[in-house]
Amino acid sequence: MKGKVIVVLLLLLLSAVLLYNLTGQEPSKDLPPDGENEQPAPPPEDFIAETMKGMTLEEKIGQLFMPSFQFDSEGKPVKAVNKEIRELLEQFPVGGVILFAPNIESVEQTRSLIAELQALSKIPLFIAVDEEGGRVSRLNHAGSRIGATKLPGNAALGKTKDPELAYQVGRLLGRELFVLGFNMNMAPVADVNTNPNNPVIGERAFGGDPHEVARMVARMVQGLQSENVSSVLKHFPGHGDTAQDTHKGTVVLDHDRERLEKVEWVPFRQGIAAGADAIMVAHLIVPQVSGSELPASLSAEMLTGILREEMQYTGLIITDALDMDAITDHFSPGEAAVLAAAAGADILLMPESLPAGYQALLAAVKEGRISNEQLDASVRRILQTKKKRGILNGVTARPDPSAVLGSEAHRKIVEEILVRQM
Numbered sequence: 001m002k003g004k005v006i007v008v009l010l011l012l013l014l015s016a017v018l019l020y021n022l023t024g025q026e027p028s029k030d031l032p033p034d035g036e037n038e039q040p041a042p043p044p045e046d047f048i049a050e051t052m053k054g055m056t057l058e059e060k061i062g063q064l065f066m067p068s069f070q071f072d073s074e075g076k077p078v079k080a081v082n083k084e085i086r087e088l089l090e091q092f093p094v095g096g097v098i099l100f101a102p103n104i105e106s107v108e109q110t111r112s113l114i115a116e117l118q119a120l121s122k123i124p125l126f127i128a129v130d131e132e133g134g135r136v137s138r139l140n141h142a143g144s145r146i147g148a149t150k151l152p153g154n155a156a157l158g159k160t161k162d163p164e165l166a167y168q169v170g171r172l173l174g175r176e177l178f179v180l181g182f183n184m185n186m187a188p189v190a191d192v193n194t195n196p197n198n199p200v201i202g203e204r205a206f207g208g209d210p211h212e213v214a215r216m217v218a219r220m221v222q223g224l225q226s227e228n229v230s231s232v233l234k235h236f237p238g239h240g241d242t243a244q245d246t247h248k249g250t251v252v253l254d255h256d257r258e259r260l261e262k263v264e265w266v267p268f269r270q271g272i273a274a275g276a277d278a279i280m281v282a283h284l285i286v287p288q289v290s291g292s293e294l295p296a297s298l299s300a301e302m303l304t305g306i307l308r309e310e311m312q313y314t315g316l317i318i319t320d321a322l323d324m325d326a327i328t329d330h331f332s333p334g335e336a337a338v339l340a341a342a343a344g345a346d347i348l349l350m351p352e353s354l355p356a357g358y359q360a361l362l363a364a365v366k367e368g369r370i371s372n373e374q375l376d377a378s379v380r381r382i383l384q385t386k387k388k389r390g391i392l393n394g395v396t397a398r399p400d401p402s403a404v405l406g407s408e409a410h411r412k413i414v415e416e417i418l419v420r421q422m
Helices: 002-023 047-053 057-063 083-091 107-119 154-159 163-180 210-225 257-262 265-273 300-310 333-343 354-366 372-388 408-419
Strands: 096-099 126-129 131-133 230-236 278-281 316-319
Touching: 047 372, 057 354, 057 372, 083 354, 096 107, 107 126, 107 163, 131 154, 131 163, 154 163, 154 210, 154 408, 163 210, 163 408, 210 230, 210 265, 230 265, 230 316, 257 265, 265 278, 278 300, 300 316, 300 333, 316 372, 333 354, 333 372
Parallel strands: 096 126, 230 278, 278 316
Antiparallel strands: none
């Protein structure tokens, strides 16, 4: 018996030596229990090409739209998919949906709503949200029973001057959004807050020093995406030095390129280097750079010329909400959709009218005003990002929300931020 034990021990030792020689690593002592942390196998490399071959023109057009459904036709908050939404999504096969406070009430209700939306889509959807922390929190609004961690916001986080804390907050946000079913967060704010009269950014920014803001932005991007939630830098070309709000009308950013390169664009370049999946473009008119009175979100010079060609950005370009007054005061829903897509936008966020925007873009492609090659390039980027984040794998096992939302570990991160303000 003793001899058998020695033989078994020798075999185990030999296995360990062989594993070390093959991998250069010791056998892991921290492997998760069977079945834990398993992810679905990624689609094969040619999956996107094959998917696009099987898509109709109408389905490709749909991928570019990300509407919201905050209220129904009677003005009641949308908490579940109703007949109106079902018929709309059957007619217009969108690529994503963004949810707001009216859509989010409880854990089970939110997860159910997201599951219903996904079930209606042939290609899995981006499900986005604005969860910045601080005053912009869709999970912690009045009446919410989500129980998510209440973050003090980017200004407080920025005062710590600690990018590693920004990474931890990014992971925190990613975990809490992921368990609910979200896969995209319209964050972090990459604006540099240099105007004390700014009505829209203010404490939503990490601060007024572009290099400090850039370090925080980069690490938050990495934290979010480590949890497979796409990060969206906003609001390019920089909303930090404005005294007006694009929600309410036209806003001009009258800076030249030299100023933008030194201040506003520093965090965006750092966020791009960190691998941000997407950049949101604001409806700011930047005449000294674009040479036009078009908002940046509709400007080919800003989207294709600067973001794509100069900054070499290969991720998704998303417009700010197209139902904001800066757009609707001057453009019809169809005009806005066509101009944005022609300029180089991949995702058209919250069109004032989904049917009008969709039909106008479809007509523009059929008539050759937007090429099939440009449309395909946007669809390919969308599908590549969905593949990278595991969205195309279909249903993914998610942790128990009660073990994640507002957890003790997450509360300790908040406590550390607050202590370091003193």
